[in-house]
Amino acid sequence: MARVFDISPLKINGQTVPMAVRVDARAKRLILRMDNHGKLTVTCPGDRYVDAAIQMARSRTGWIADRLAELPEPAHLRPGVAVPVLGKERMITFSPSIQTGVVTPDSVSVPAAVDNVGDVVVSTLAKELKRYCRNCADHWQDSLGVQYSRVRVRDMKTRWGSCTARGDLTFNTRLVFAPPQVLDYVILHEMCHLRFLDHSPEFWSLVENHCQDYLVQEAWLKSEGRSLFRYGAVGDVSLPPKRTSVTELPPPG
Numbered sequence: 001m002a003r004v005f006d007i008s009p010l011k012i013n014g015q016t017v018p019m020a021v022r023v024d025a026r027a028k029r030l031i032l033r034m035d036n037h038g039k040l041t042v043t044c045p046g047d048r049y050v051d052a053a054i055q056m057a058r059s060r061t062g063w064i065a066d067r068l069a070e071l072p073e074p075a076h077l078r079p080g081v082a083v084p085v086l087g088k089e090r091m092i093t094f095s096p097s098i099q100t101g102v103v104t105p106d107s108v109s110v111p112a113a114v115d116n117v118g119d120v121v122v123s124t125l126a127k128e129l130k131r132y133c134r135n136c137a138d139h140w141q142d143s144l145g146v147q148y149s150r151v152r153v154r155d156m157k158t159r160w161g162s163c164t165a166r167g168d169l170t171f172n173t174r175l176v177f178a179p180p181q182v183l184d185y186v187i188l189h190e191m192c193h194l195r196f197l198d199h200s201p202e203f204w205s206l207v208e209n210h211c212q213d214y215l216v217q218e219a220w221l222k223s224e225g226r227s228l229f230r231y232g233a234v235g236d237v238s239l240p241p242k243r244t245s246v247t248e249l250p251p252p253g
């Protein structure tokens with residue numbers, strides 16, 4: 001089992017970069033990663049490689065500076081901020097007349113009396129996404145001749161969606177900020193898994209039959225997907241995907 005511990009942060013161009021070491025016997029080499037928070041993790045195969053791993057990480061200042069420059073600007077979910085929700089910019093607003101958060105055609109309204117606004121916005125958006133995914137899944141059920149058992153949305157770290165053999169579909173809450181054609185593709189992708197629980201040529205041809213430009217959506221997720229992680233509650237741009245930037249080096253000597 002892997003063991004992770006924090007070490008003292010690096011200073012790169014005056015910026016403090018938090019850092020952790022991960023010791024994992026299955027690692028074949030030293031691996032340096034940065035997540036969307038800008039936290040570095042260096043992985044090594046055993047305790048005796050820890051010093052070498054830290055040294056390697058410290059020597060990669062150019063790579064680290066490049067990754068820092070690429071980090072998405074965090075956008076806090078609070079009143080006055082406009083966010084793309086299911087393909088439409090909507091302003092987060094306080095509304096004194098409502099009890100629970102609600103998504104309208106041009107706003108995400110939250111009750112004025114809450115003090116955890118960000119969390120309320122997050123849960124309101126999750127509910128809206130779930131509703132959207134369920135409608136879309138209902139539609140595909142008929143045209144694909146499949147049946148799902150339930151739809152869930154969760155803030156997942158490494159996946160956009162998943163489908164179990166029992167027909168449980170799970171979608172990443174971050175998709176609420178994605179262009180609708182990307183979201184629609186992810187839903188279709190998971191629905192097609194109800195027919196083929198693999199990535200066989202049969203699976204992909206079923207996907208392509210119903211979404212001719214699925215490669216465009218896949219490409220968007222690869223190149224732009226990380227930008228969906230910039231939105232977060234105040235003080236928390238939550239749950240970035242773990243393996244955003246990876247550099248692999250030769251095995252330690």
Ligand SMILES: [Zn+2]
Pocket residue numbers: 189193198199
């Ligand atoms: Zn898949």
